[in-house]
Amino acid sequence: MLEVVLYFSFLLLELLFAFGIFIYILSLLFSSFMGAPYVPTKKKSVLEILKGAGLRKGSALLELGCGDGRVVRTAVENFQVKGLGLDINPLLIFIARLKALRLKKLIVFKTQNLYNADFSNFDFIYVFLMPEMLAKLKKKFSKECKKSATIISHGFKIAGWDNKIKKVLQREPFPTYYYKV
Numbered sequence: 001m002l003e004v005v006l007y008f009s010f011l012l013l014e015l016l017f018a019f020g021i022f023i024y025i026l027s028l029l030f031s032s033f034m035g036a037p038y039v040p041t042k043k044k045s046v047l048e049i050l051k052g053a054g055l056r057k058g059s060a061l062l063e064l065g066c067g068d069g070r071v072v073r074t075a076v077e078n079f080q081v082k083g084l085g086l087d088i089n090p091l092l093i094f095i096a097r098l099k100a101l102r103l104k105k106l107i108v109f110k111t112q113n114l115y116n117a118d119f120s121n122f123d124f125i126y127v128f129l130m131p132e133m134l135a136k137l138k139k140k141f142s143k144e145c146k147k148s149a150t151i152i153s154h155g156f157k158i159a160g161w162d163n164k165i166k167k168v169l170q171r172e173p174f175p176t177y178y179y180k181v
């Protein structure tokens with residue numbers, strides 16, 4: 001009898017595990033389909049990238065396509081900024097919220113298409129997105145961002161904005177570009 005109970009318990013666990021993996025893979029395909037695959041910024045680079053932006057206590061940082069929220073979370077933890085992270089993928093937003101439970105008052109995560117976000121209240125905007133997405137966002141950045149805002153683009157340049165680059169952090173495999181709108 002005990003063997004039967006154990007057998008079915010393990011079977012159930014295996015099925016749950018396989019289902020979890022299936023949902024995760026499905027959610028990653030969804031992210032790619034919506035514009036950018038989920039490729040997180042390397043953990044060991046995050047702090048250096050944020051230091052390069054000159055974050056100030058009390059300023060506001062928006063991360064477009066925040067994945068598991070590591071960038072906005074690191075910013076809130078180390079520079080006492082207010083953070084908002086948006087991602088189209090609800091599973092990643094769920095993970096981001098779990099990882100930031102202790103920072104509840106300073107950080108908000110929302111499942112949202114980044115093209116529908118309002119950029120006007122932010123001092124810093126962090127993106128790690130495909131060049132085609134950056135090209136689409138350019139107009140919105142110019143129209144909505146504060147004149148003093150810094151756009152931090154990890155991985156890819158914003159085409160046609162070379163004259164707005166204030167600084168480049170050259171790192172492998174991805175550089176980071178800092179823009180003033």
Ligand SMILES: C[S@@+](CC[C@H](N)C(=O)[O-])C[C@H]1O[C@@H](n2cnc3c(N)ncnc32)[C@H](O)[C@@H]1O
Pocket residue numbers: 031032034035036037038039040041063064065066067068069070071086087088089092112113114115127128129
């Ligand atoms: C390259 S990952 C970067 C993740 C995170 N910013 C980081 O650096 O660790 C791109 C993220 O953008 C999200 N994404 C793709 N299309 C999106 C859209 N239209 N609106 C919001 N998020 C989107 C994906 O789900 C994915 O998490």
